[in-house]
Structures are given as C-alpha cells and as structure tokens.
Amino acid sequence: MAAPRQPGDQASEPEDACRAENQEALPASFSSFALIVPSVRPFPETPTCQAMNNSMIRPDKSGFISVGKMQFLRAICLTVRAVLVGVILGGAATPAAAQSTRFEPAPDDPRIIAVIANRDRLNAALRTGDASVVDGLLASDFVVNAPIGQVVDRANLLGRIRTGEVRQEETVLNLKFAGVRGNLVVLMGEEIVRPAALMPNAGSTVRRRFTDVWREDGGTWKLAIRQATIVAVD
Secondary structure (H helix, E strand, O other): OOOOOOOOOOOOHHHHHHHOOOOOOOOHHHHHHHHHHHOOOOOOOOHHHHHHOOEEEOOOOOEEEEEHHHHHHHHHHHHHHHHHHHHHHOOOOOOOOHOOOOHHHHHEEEHHHHHHHOOOOOOOOHHHHHHHHHHHHEEEEEEEOOOOOOOEHHHHHHHHHHHHOOOOEEEEEEEEEEEEOOEEEEEEEEEEEEEEEOOOOOOOOEEEEEEEEEEEOOOOOEEEEEOOOOOOOO
C-alpha cells in the first residue's frame, strides 16, 4: 500500500490521472460538508482512483479522501450543523415534548410547588367527580373561558361536575411555564385529556392549550382564572 503523500510532495502520475477524470466541482450532495471542510474533495471509486482512495486520507488541501470516508464524515457534519441550527434558532426546531419548562423565579419556589400540587389534586378530583375537593380549590370569584366556548363561573362549573357533565378519564400535563407574578402564580402549557361519557368529544384524546392563574387565599393556593382552548381532537 502506498504511503500517503505528505504536504509539499509532488503529485504522482496516478493522482494526476485521477484528477483528470474528476475535474467537475464538488457534487451537490456534499455541499453541506464543504461548508465546514472546504478543503476536502471526494473522488468516486473509478478504476483509476480506487487504489488511491483506499490508501489516502486528506494529506493536504488538494488531496483525496475515499468516498466511504467522505460519507462518514458528511454524516458527522450534518449532525453538527443540525445542532448549530437549533442553537441559532433558539430551539425553534426542537420537538415540543423535548422543550423544558420555564420557571420564574425557580422550580423549587415553594409557591410554584404548592400550586402544581394543588393542580394535581384538582385533576384527580375531576377524574372522580369529587365536587367537594374542586370546591375547596376554586377561588370565590373563579371564572373560566371554557373549552365549550362559554365563560363559566364557579357555581356553574361545580354544578356541571355534580351532574357528571364535567369529568375526564385522564390528564397529561405538558407544563411550559410556571411563574410568580406579584401575589399570583401563572401556569401555561398543554394538557391532553380524555373526556368522560357526558362531555363533548367523549372517549377521544383532546389536546388543549391552557392558562391558569392561582391566588393564595387563607393559606391555600386556589384557581382564580382559567382559559382552555381545544387545539386538536384525535
């Protein structure tokens, strides 16, 4: 096997012949790799070039690299470029499920912890239809812009829970934001629910965007304002 040509060495006759067979510009399929490593030129496995391609690894800026090695390096390049694009765009291409929750001031703030715990209790009560638990977690002036397209107050919601009109079999929370604003805690994100028998879209998987505003009342964090909008039904 021939030793790789060192920088400054003169090209051999086989190299010159290979270059003559491959005078075209870098193939379009390798253009993204060339953005990062512009000095590398891939040559196809033609009879003239094959032996050299098997023995040479980019000796200098005008040298060769085998097609197999080029494809491997290009895969690395594309991965790096994808990461860089994600960083530049601020994570715009990142799947929702992979995005982290934004906490203000911090995830271990006791107010945020208490509100998230009470929201879990509220969801559990909605699964079982326990209106008494829901009653204790709603502010006296509670109001919701409900998924049914109506603004519903506290008494209306509790009545619907007691009759079974509001009940859901399960809830998956994708929390995007949890922040303290003065004497309030605001939660925002997506919830995936399966409405029970008497609700619209019963048995379907419903995705909703929500905003919850919680306020402390007598030492208990209670839901004061809520908005929930259906974005998809599967």
